[in-house]
Amino acid sequence: MANIQTTNPVSTPTYDITTLNQALSTVFNPTQTNASSTKAAHTYLETFQRSPSAWSLTLHNLTNNPPTNHQGETLADAMNRTFFSAQTLKIKCALDAHQITEGNNGNTIGAEHVKQGLMHALTLQTSPPVLSQLSSALAALSINLSWTTVINDVLSLPPPTTPTLKCIMITGISEEYAHGKGEWRQATTWQSKDVFDFLSSSPQGVSQNLLTKTALNWVTYVDFPPSVILDSGIFVQRVFESVVNNGDEESVDFVIEVMRRFPSFYRENERLVEAWVGKVMELVPVFENIKVGGDEERVRGFVRIFTDMGESYVSLLMDSRDLNQGALVNLVLECAGVTNREVACITMNFWYMFVAEIERLEPYEFRQDKIDGFSRIFTDLVGVCCRLLVVSRCRRSGGDFEDEQRQNRIYTADTIEDTCRLIGGSEVLQQIGKRIQFIHERAQNGQPDWREIEACLFAIKSVSNYIPQDESAVIPHVMNLLQTMINHPSTSPPPIMRQTINILIGRYGQWLSQHPTYLSDFFNFLISGLKLPPTCSSSALAIKSLCESAPSAMCGPVLSLYEQVLGVHEGLNIKDEQMLLEGVCKIMCKMTYAEAASTLGRIMQPIGSQLEAASSNPNASPKQVNGVISRLTTVVTHVKIAPTGGPNLVLSLMEQCWPMLSKVVERFGSDAVVAENVSRCYKHSMRNCQAEFAPLLQPVIQQLEAIFDYSFRSSYLYAASICITEFSNDATYSNRLFEMIVNLSNSVFKRFVNLEAFTSNPDVVEEYFYLLSRFIKYCPVKLFQGGEFLGQALKCAVVGLQVHHRDANKGVLNFFENTLQFGLETQIGQLERQGLERAITMSGEDIVKGSCHALMGDTPLFFIDTGSGSLAGVLYKLMSLCPQQVAEWANKTVRGSGASLGPFKDDFENEFIGILTQPLGQRLEFNRRVKAFNDNVW
Numbered sequence: 001m002a003n004i005q006t007t008n009p010v011s012t013p014t015y016d017i018t019t020l021n022q023a024l025s026t027v028f029n030p031t032q033t034n035a036s037s038t039k040a041a042h043t044y045l046e047t048f049q050r051s052p053s054a055w056s057l058t059l060h061n062l063t064n065n066p067p068t069n070h071q072g073e074t075l076a077d078a079m080n081r082t083f084f085s086a087q088t089l090k091i092k093c094a095l096d097a098h099q100i101t102e103g104n105n106g107n108t109i110g111a112e113h114v115k116q117g118l119m120h121a122l123t124l125q126t127s128p129p130v131l132s133q134l135s136s137a138l139a140a141l142s143i144n145l146s147w148t149t150v151i152n153d154v155l156s157l158p159p160p161t162t163p164t165l166k167c168i169m170i171t172g173i174s175e176e177y178a179h180g181k182g183e184w185r186q187a188t189t190w191q192s193k194d195v196f197d198f199l200s201s202s203p204q205g206v207s208q209n210l211l212t213k214t215a216l217n218w219v220t221y222v223d224f225p226p227s228v229i230l231d232s233g234i235f236v237q238r239v240f241e242s243v244v245n246n247g248d249e250e251s252v253d254f255v256i257e258v259m260r261r262f263p264s265f266y267r268e269n270e271r272l273v274e275a276w277v278g279k280v281m282e283l284v285p286v287f288e289n290i291k292v293g294g295d296e297e298r299v300r301g302f303v304r305i306f307t308d309m310g311e312s313y314v315s316l317l318m319d320s321r322d323l324n325q326g327a328l329v330n331l332v333l334e335c336a337g338v339t340n341r342e343v344a345c346i347t348m349n350f351w352y353m354f355v356a357e358i359e360r361l362e363p364y365e366f367r368q369d370k371i372d373g374f375s376r377i378f379t380d381l382v383g384v385c386c387r388l389l390v391v392s393r394c395r396r397s398g399g400d401f402e403d404e405q406r407q408n409r410i411y412t413a414d415t416i417e418d419t420c421r422l423i424g425g426s427e428v429l430q431q432i433g434k435r436i437q438f439i440h441e442r443a444q445n446g447q448p449d450w451r452e453i454e455a456c457l458f459a460i461k462s463v464s465n466y467i468p469q470d471e472s473a474v475i476p477h478v479m480n481l482l483q484t485m486i487n488h489p490s491t492s493p494p495p496i497m498r499q500t501i502n503i504l505i506g507r508y509g510q511w512l513s514q515h516p517t518y519l520s521d522f523f524n525f526l527i528s529g530l531k532l533p534p535t536c537s538s539s540a541l542a543i544k545s546l547c548e549s550a551p552s553a554m555c556g557p558v559l560s561l562y563e564q565v566l567g568v569h570e571g572l573n574i575k576d577e578q579m580l581l582e583g584v585c586k587i588m589c590k591m592t593y594a595e596a597a598s599t600l601g602r603i604m605q606p607i608g609s610q611l612e613a614a615s616s617n618p619n620a621s622p623k624q625v626n627g628v629i630s631r632l633t634t635v636v637t638h639v640k641i642a643p644t645g646g647p648n649l650v651l652s653l654m655e656q657c658w659p660m661l662s663k664v665v666e667r668f669g670s671d672a673v674v675a676e677n678v679s680r681c682y683k684h685s686m687r688n689c690q691a692e693f694a695p696l697l698q699p700v701i702q703q704l705e706a707i708f709d710y711s712f713r714s715s716y717l718y719a720a721s722i723c724i725t726e727f728s729n730d731a732t733y734s735n736r737l738f739e740m741i742v743n744l745s746n747s748v749f750k751r752f753v754n755l756e757a758f759t760s761n762p763d764v765v766e767e768y769f770y771l772l773s774r775f776i777k778y779c780p781v782k783l784f785q786g787g788e789f790l791g792q793a794l795k796c797a798v799v800g801l802q803v804h805h806r807d808a809n810k811g812v813l814n815f816f817e818n819t820l821q822f823g824l825e826t827q828i829g830q831l832e833r834q835g836l837e838r839a840i841t842m843s844g845e846d847i848v849k850g851s852c853h854a855l856m857g858d859t860p861l862f863f864i865d866t867g868s869g870s871l872a873g874v875l876y877k878l879m880s881l882c883p884q885q886v887a888e889w890a891n892k893t894v895r896g897s898g899a900s901l902g903p904f905k906d907d908f909e910n911e912f913i914g915i916l917t918q919p920l921g922q923r924l925e926f927n928r929r930v931k932a933f934n935d936n937v938w
Helices: 017-028 035-050 053-063 075-095 111-124 128-144 150-155 163-175 182-190 192-200 208-221 233-246 249-261 267-281 284-290 296-312 325-336 341-360 364-388 399-423 425-443 450-462 475-486 495-507 509-514 516-529 533-549 558-571 574-588 593-616 622-638 649-668 672-711 714-727 731-751 755-760 762-778 780-784 789-800 806-824 830-855 871-881 883-895 902-915 923-937
Strands: none
Touching (some): 017 053, 017 075, 035 053, 035 075, 053 075, 053 111, 075 111, 111 128, 111 163, 128 163, 150 163, 150 182, 150 192, 163 192, 163 208, 182 192, 192 233, 208 233, 208 249, 233 249, 233 296, 249 267, 249 296, 284 296, 325 341, 325 364, 341 364, 341 399, 364 399, 364 425, 364 450, 399 450, 425 450, 425 475, 450 475, 475 495, 495 509, 509 516, 509 533, 516 533, 533 574, 593 622, 593 649, 622 649, 622 672, 649 672, 672 714, 672 731, 714 731, 714 762, 731 762, 731 780, 731 789, 755 762, 755 789, 762 780, 762 789, 762 806, 780 830, 789 830, 830 871, 830 883, 830 923, 871 883, 871 923, 883 902, 902 923
8 A cells, every 4th residue: 555656767769850850740730640640749759858869859950940841841830849849958958957968979968069059049049939948948057057157158149149139048047046056146146247237238129128127037036236236327227217208017117126125124235225215206206297197007107116115115114213204105195095096005015014014113112203203194094095995986897896996995994904003093083083074064965975985984894993882982973874874764875885884883883782772773774684685794794793792782682683584594695694693692692591591492493393304305405404504503603501500502402403413414424515514513512512512422423433434525534533632531432432543444444445546535635644643642542552553544644645635745744743753752651652663663664765755756745844744844753763764764765766866866865865864963954954855856
């Protein structure tokens, strides 16, 4: 089960230019050949791309063949052949540079020949996709051959190499900079000045747009000192002129990227920051002229620049020196006030950062001085945000526009909430109140625009966490306004307004609990909203919030509420009905035991009838079953009443439902959604009842074992893990819990006979190994005394390590780490230690082998050195337990790994063995070595 398969080397045929081009023609024209010929051509080309012959033949196709060199070849075929050759050359330069020698020798190809051939090919090609592939090939070749002078070599190329082509090659090199190492990176960094000197020279025939784009790529990807930008004054001036004259997007992006790459936080950037601030502030008069009625794209560019300057130079805004910081913050505030709301919302991230930075300031007196200094801006910001919250009058509809508008309103409301943390909720509320007053005064005797009122209400509901329950200056007027609106005899609030009102009522439930005179009208309004699809969910949520926030005020109408639920639940979706039911449960929790028992019986009567019907009706469907189990789960989750006057109400409820629930699970348990809902029901029942759930533990476990065996649904494994969590602290149940683990494991072992079975059920892999980890955490003794069982589970986990699924991989590694961690505990018994030693003897070599293949790229690896459940953690703990055996297994495994590591195979193997044989040292250092090894392999 735990053997890892490796791929045998493929024998390579002899390659020549004629056969190669025939194969390409076959692949590009599959309708003109049969399937077997096409498949054979595909195989030929795949092996060709890995062969040393590919170097000379692709260079031949790129440099010697005119566009249509072959009889009957179309222009499209020639273009495909050229692109294939360029793509192959890129792959060779990136992965097979070890096939290149210092000079041509027999079947090998020399480095100088490849360099010259690639440069020549670049001068002959004109297709942008081909040039992109070849420029990436040039960059990869320079990295792998440590060609440190590549930039200067490119810049000094004579005609026919055009300046435009040089820009393309420089762009390709910059995009691969992150893959370079050592001397190559250092040399490329120091040649940055040569690049910007070239760009500043206004080379003939190159557009300013391409020059800027080339510089933008260089700034984005390459590390270089800020002095390079400072010394490129001519080029920088042309970029800013382009921003002023036409708002060129590449120029805007360049200005922004320089600020992001050289933020004010670092002192070495001080001179560049000072120069850049001056340059950017010179744009302000232009912005003032175009911000109203100007070209939207130009306005967007200016807003992006000013906002990014605030974000990149936020440390200057926090400086104790008077640097006229208010001018920049006021500028961003102006940007937030532009006509286009989508553009205005670009500023919202700045306000988030700005508030966060102020909150971090120390000491308190300095922080408060900053807040006081910017207080006027923050109060103005509230008004700006209220205008941004106004729903657009645009008649455009569709998912993208509506989602964007909704998201922008959320960001804007978050900004108002952030402002509360600095100047206080009461001050923000007063500003919103003034805005409402202004809207009504402006309307004079007419009806104010409901959109503007809705925006203010949206802002008020967003600051609810910062408003005291005894607020008396604004909230009473708001509640009176709501009362007038919902009781207006001739008009009904539009759906968006109703939704905002609903949420606001729910958010201010605590305030309403102190002012119950409003509750009757609001409650009736919410009930009416349940019948309207657009506002159904928000109405249900508000009712639930009121039940939770004002239970004493809602205790009277609780049965009336439930009658309302019964009257409308057929028209509600299950989630909305669950929210209403949860609200009823919250109120029940405030009742006496006798009142709660009576109300619970009233609630459960229709649910019980539905459950009975689902268990006996031959026409019942999984959808109906899911609905009734969801309702039951809501009740057992939220009804938490101390059993002072009788038995536990939730336990009694589950015992009464158990016969019907068992039939339903037996009939529909294979359905994935039913399985998930049943597991949730069991989980919340056990967590609610805790030890009192014991009478039902045995039947639940028996059911989980049986239903998992034939359904193989991972949800039942999760439910089993909850049994362990809730009952592992009682030794009475340890034998039964271990028996459950063994029975579930037998079902897993029976299904997981090969890697394909693992791959087809990644969720089971994940939950099964988390289940074992939980058992080790809560009651490990039985597992480590359980004979060969632990060794079998470890062998199963080794195969699970090969599953290409992130969560499954995490579950397996977590199990490995927990198993090995148990062996490192000081208070471990002799029998348990012996059990662990047997398991490691049985599976340790497989674990090392699996780790080796994962680190060398043969099998998936998602977690190298992070969190609880990483490959480095597994190896570290295994070495801590048995260092000598790990060293032996590492030698045996690596020497026969078969990993495709090219000419560096011996170096990588020695490095891996060194990691597992060196003194262990600190965990962080070990993690670093493992991570570095994996990075080198890739």
